[in-house]
Amino acid sequence: MTxxxxxxxxxxxxxxxxxxxxxxxxxQSFAYDDTLCSFIGQQQGLATTRAWVHHKTVVLGIQDSRLPHIEEGRAYLESQGYRVIVRNSGGLAVVLDDGVLNVSLILKEEKGFSIDAGYELMYDLIKKIFASYNVNIEAYEIVGSYCPGSFDLSINGKKFAGISQRRIRGGIAVQIYLCVTGSGSHRAHLIKQFYDKAVAGKETKFVYPVVQPETMASLTELLQKPLTISSIMTSLLTTLQNEGVQLTVQPLSNEEQQLFMENYERIQLRNEKALNMNKNN
Structure with a gap:
């Protein structure tokens, strides 16, 4: 039970x-979520939902950054106008742009709140947000998608979202990316080309996804409705209120802002190290 x-x-x-x-x-998003995890995990903050959008960015996993021809793959993405960064948690390459909505549910890690419970919490929320569309949203790995996982969300076998989870300092961040507008297959083609160039037929230390662009789509494509980031945000907040919770808008406190800046600096240095390490290999 969720x-x-x-x-x-x-x-x-x-x-x-x-x-x-x-x-x-x-x-900065990684730094925000790490900061909120710390404060909430140490009982200094309210459970939080944070939503964000980034423009033309490809977020690589640590394993991606160690591919045999990563510099060629990175150069291709940059030639297409994308910034390339390496995330501070698990997972593989994903595309972020102005048609992709990201949402984190950040809460205190209580005894008995399993990893699966975190995934189910987000899955249940997404199903409720889109309940009025009368579609069946399923959660299982979509083979051929980028960053595949057991909590890929799909409609009619086409993936539109992926859920990940990060647990630090007693806090949990359950994160999802929702491809709201644009072409899901176009995003997948970009990642397919990245892997083609970064692997180039060489042996790899992990099994990277063989991306099939037709396995992915945006919600606009799947629902045939003129959705926007703003309309989904409204539905998200309305759904939370319908769940019986009060919503409050609070900017970061001075203490949170200080920790955010420290986390951001740490994450910038780690990202730079992850990218530059491969230039020397």
């Missing part, structure tokens, strides 16, 4: 970072 939002916390904080624009660095 744990309810109200049982986690009667009040949820909302941080809407969806309109920060093209200059909003995806590494």
């Amino acid at each position: 744990i309810s939002f109200s049982s986690i916390s009667p009040t949820w904080r909302v941080l809407d970072h969806t309109t920060f624009g093209p200059s909003f660095d995806a590494l």
